[in-house]
Amino acid sequence: MAEPITQCDVDFRVRYSEVDQMGVVHHSRYWVYFEMGRTELLRRQGTAYADLEREGVLLAVVNCSARFRAAAGYDELLTLTTRIGEVRRASITHEYEVRRKADGVLICTGRTTLACIDRDRRVIPLPPAIRHGP
Amino acid sequence: MAEPITQCDVDFRVRYSEVDQMGVVHHSRYWVYFEMGRTELLRRQGTAYADLEREGVLLAVVNCSARFRAAAGYDELLTLTTRIGEVRRASITHEYEVRRKADGVLICTGRTTLACIDRDRRVIPLPPAIRHGP
Amino acid sequence: MAEPITQCDVDFRVRYSEVDQMGVVHHSRYWVYFEMGRTELLRRQGTAYADLEREGVLLAVVNCSARFRAAAGYDELLTLTTRIGEVRRASITHEYEVRRKADGVLICTGRTTLACIDRDRRVIPLPPAIRHGP
Amino acid sequence: MAEPITQCDVDFRVRYSEVDQMGVVHHSRYWVYFEMGRTELLRRQGTAYADLEREGVLLAVVNCSARFRAAAGYDELLTLTTRIGEVRRASITHEYEVRRKADGVLICTGRTTLACIDRDRRVIPLPPAIRHGP
Numbered sequence: 001m002a003e004p005i006t007q008c009d010v011d012f013r014v015r016y017s018e019v020d021q022m023g024v025v026h027h028s029r030y031w032v033y034f035e036m037g038r039t040e041l042l043r044r045q046g047t048a049y050a051d052l053e054r055e056g057v058l059l060a061v062v063n064c065s066a067r068f069r070a071a072a073g074y075d076e077l078l079t080l081t082t083r084i085g086e087v088r089r090a091s092i093t094h095e096y097e098v099r100r101k102a103d104g105v106l107i108c109t110g111r112t113t114l115a116c117i118d119r120d121r122r123v124i125p126l127p128p129a130i131r132h133g134p
Numbered sequence: 135m136a137e138p139i140t141q142c143d144v145d146f147r148v149r150y151s152e153v154d155q156m157g158v159v160h161h162s163r164y165w166v167y168f169e170m171g172r173t174e175l176l177r178r179q180g181t182a183y184a185d186l187e188r189e190g191v192l193l194a195v196v197n198c199s200a201r202f203r204a205a206a207g208y209d210e211l212l213t214l215t216t217r218i219g220e221v222r223r224a225s226i227t228h229e230y231e232v233r234r235k236a237d238g239v240l241i242c243t244g245r246t247t248l249a250c251i252d253r254d255r256r257v258i259p260l261p262p263a264i265r266h267g268p
Numbered sequence: 269m270a271e272p273i274t275q276c277d278v279d280f281r282v283r284y285s286e287v288d289q290m291g292v293v294h295h296s297r298y299w300v301y302f303e304m305g306r307t308e309l310l311r312r313q314g315t316a317y318a319d320l321e322r323e324g325v326l327l328a329v330v331n332c333s334a335r336f337r338a339a340a341g342y343d344e345l346l347t348l349t350t351r352i353g354e355v356r357r358a359s360i361t362h363e364y365e366v367r368r369k370a371d372g373v374l375i376c377t378g379r380t381t382l383a384c385i386d387r388d389r390r391v392i393p394l395p396p397a398i399r400h401g402p
Numbered sequence: 403m404a405e406p407i408t409q410c411d412v413d414f415r416v417r418y419s420e421v422d423q424m425g426v427v428h429h430s431r432y433w434v435y436f437e438m439g440r441t442e443l444l445r446r447q448g449t450a451y452a453d454l455e456r457e458g459v460l461l462a463v464v465n466c467s468a469r470f471r472a473a474a475g476y477d478e479l480l481t482l483t484t485r486i487g488e489v490r491r492a493s494i495t496h497e498y499e500v501r502r503k504a505d506g507v508l509i510c511t512g513r514t515t516l517a518c519i520d521r522d523r524r525v526i527p528l529p530p531a532i533r534h535g536p
Binding site: 027053058071 | 289290296299300303321326330331333335336337339
């Protein structure tokens, strides 16, 4: 039986419009990166989040935090590591690390908790594919 | 009978995250400003676009252009003027001007054409409230 | 002697592009709102952050967290309350609350810690205007 | 002698936060994609735009237009083709096409003209690397 997949790495380049007038990635952009990481982790587990939403299973961020340790600039190649933290009946926590690919310098760490809800925003159990992996 | 309302002005401040590392508003942000202008123009005509969408009437940008003449910086107070251009059976064209409020300097002009569509993205006639005003 | 100003309220409308396909404000947008709140609080204290940056005094987010309690939709009028939390030699913490203006429902709370740095990203003391208010 | 490189393709996935409540990529996002295309085209020609900016050579969008023909949704894989159009002494025009990778359906076409300016926003000649390619 295959080991469950509980983390994944995604490489990406910083886009020009993601950088502010200090010349560094604006802190609000990291949540967009983290979301990209969750999407890829789910895909490698065999689930497309787009399909989940079409079936009426939504994952809404209810809690989040981040710590910024170094700055990243335009066109830098970054590596985002996304890991599953705690999985509960109706929520899931992910942890993130962003590193500069060239030298491994840690740029940022983060954490989000997502609640599983239906289209009327009522809490529902996480689907088994997310709770237990593939 | 009241004159139809065919233009409106909105004042707003440039947000920090809207500015790029050249220190000026990124060109992609103006479309967000223009959309704010259309929302306000519609509201002054008596229609909330949010209500239209709930009723299944969507306005999708099909064509757009802009010309940038001067730069705007963080925290500058700008005035956006939105005017109705051509109104056709199933589409509407708006024209925009953004000026620095302090001295009236022209920052940018733009134009968008929106098609009226339903939730299945089929073209439908513009609602009378938009075609003829209040 | 005037009381120091340590909090301020800003009203604003949710823009169309700030809402995701769940029909609610995307969580990444709240950081942009919070930044707008900090800018306004500083302004009421008599300081323009744009001027500070021109003088080489930058405030960089080093830590942030938020908790989302209810959803906000397109065109809703929201009230953002920004308060100064802890002020240290070279950092400042702000606390935020976003409420729906119509009924006062709490949408989101947040907190950011900003470090004061120079253009070479070295930590420097907060300017007196920020430490002690006007 | 090698043929000059005058176009390039970039594949990318639509991020969740790029989609609006109609469930399609918001029109303002395409300018961010186009910019990514220009960055990659320049890189394949042997120039990093980040380096140009560090040397004081900036490329500012002065004119842009786009036409939207079909909608793209969250997590769809898209192909952006960027081509050099007209090259003048101090400006360069690019043309863009975005297609759905799965079936080649044309989503959007666009065009931007960039002026070459220095840090004081005065027009300067395009560097030879951009005018003539590698």
